[in-house]
Amino acid sequence: MNNDELLRYSRHILLPQLDVEGQESIAGAHVLIVGLGGLGSPVALYLAASGVGRLTLVDDDVVEVSNLQRQIAHDQTTVGQSKVASAAARIAEMNAAVSVEAIQARADAAWLKATAADVSLIVDCSDNAAVRYAINDHCLDHDIPWVSGAAIAFSGQVAVFDPRVPGSPCYRCLYPALSDEALSCAESGILSPITGLIGSTQAVETLRLLTGFGTSQTGWLNTYDGLSGEWRRWRLNQRAGCDCQGRKSVTGK
Numbered sequence: 001m002n003n004d005e006l007l008r009y010s011r012h013i014l015l016p017q018l019d020v021e022g023q024e025s026i027a028g029a030h031v032l033i034v035g036l037g038g039l040g041s042p043v044a045l046y047l048a049a050s051g052v053g054r055l056t057l058v059d060d061d062v063v064e065v066s067n068l069q070r071q072i073a074h075d076q077t078t079v080g081q082s083k084v085a086s087a088a089a090r091i092a093e094m095n096a097a098v099s100v101e102a103i104q105a106r107a108d109a110a111w112l113k114a115t116a117a118d119v120s121l122i123v124d125c126s127d128n129a130a131v132r133y134a135i136n137d138h139c140l141d142h143d144i145p146w147v148s149g150a151a152i153a154f155s156g157q158v159a160v161f162d163p164r165v166p167g168s169p170c171y172r173c174l175y176p177a178l179s180d181e182a183l184s185c186a187e188s189g190i191l192s193p194i195t196g197l198i199g200s201t202q203a204v205e206t207l208r209l210l211t212g213f214g215t216s217q218t219g220w221l222n223t224y225d226g227l228s229g230e231w232r233r234w235r236l237n238q239r240a241g242c243d244c245q246g247r248k249s250v251t252g253k
């Protein structure tokens with residue numbers, strides 16, 4: 001780490017749980033962010049500011065005026081652009097040392113298989129249940145930890161999954177089957193900073209996984225209710241009969 005980097009990341013390095021070693025782990029990471037909307041915006045901006053060395057952004061959408069109420073990686077000048085290009089330009093202004101790949105595509109199973117076998121970690125910021133299942137299955141196949149987030153109306157949730165941890169649950173343990181009931185923000189509305197709260201929590205969990213500070217959140221679901229202001233924490237367990245049960249880790253752990 002050179003002097004410029006020591007200065008830029010000095011407030012991280014001051015944290016004994018991170019130190020230079022933790023910052024180097026962050027710099028050496030390759031994180032895939034799926035979705036550059038309300039959750040992906042704070043995730044991308046905080047991970048870029050934190051000095052994650054390599055970010056791959058994937059989203060098939062373009063910036064619309066109705067996104068600007070909460071999707072803070074975009075602004076009035078980028079309406080009509082792809083969300084990944086808009087976010088990549090913002091990241092470049094914030095931290096030119098971050099290597100950013102912007103891919104306008106839908107992160108389905110085939111795309112993940114072709115593109116995301118060797119990432120350090122995936123942050124799910126999509127608003128699509130099918131994409132979440134595809135990420136889950138891809139991460140199980142390749143032993144990749146991932147941070148799931150969702151936000152709607154006044155509430156949100158964050159869960160951390162890590163197939164490298166023996167006996168830990170997967171997303172299908174929590175939600176065995178695709179539900180048709182999932183509503184979108186376009187249908188239900190969303191209070192703007194709820195996405196910031198949930199996305200920022202996802203960024204914290206990403207940095208925790210990359211550096212190992214504090215207590216592992218693998219297998220925990222954290223939910224936030226903005227009407228009561230209450231955070232709650234739920235222990236997740238493997239579900240009997242889930243495909244993830246009894247599988248051998250790729251890395252043999």
Ligand SMILES: [Zn+2]
Pocket residue numbers: 169170171172173174238239242243244245
């Ligand atoms: Zn499972």
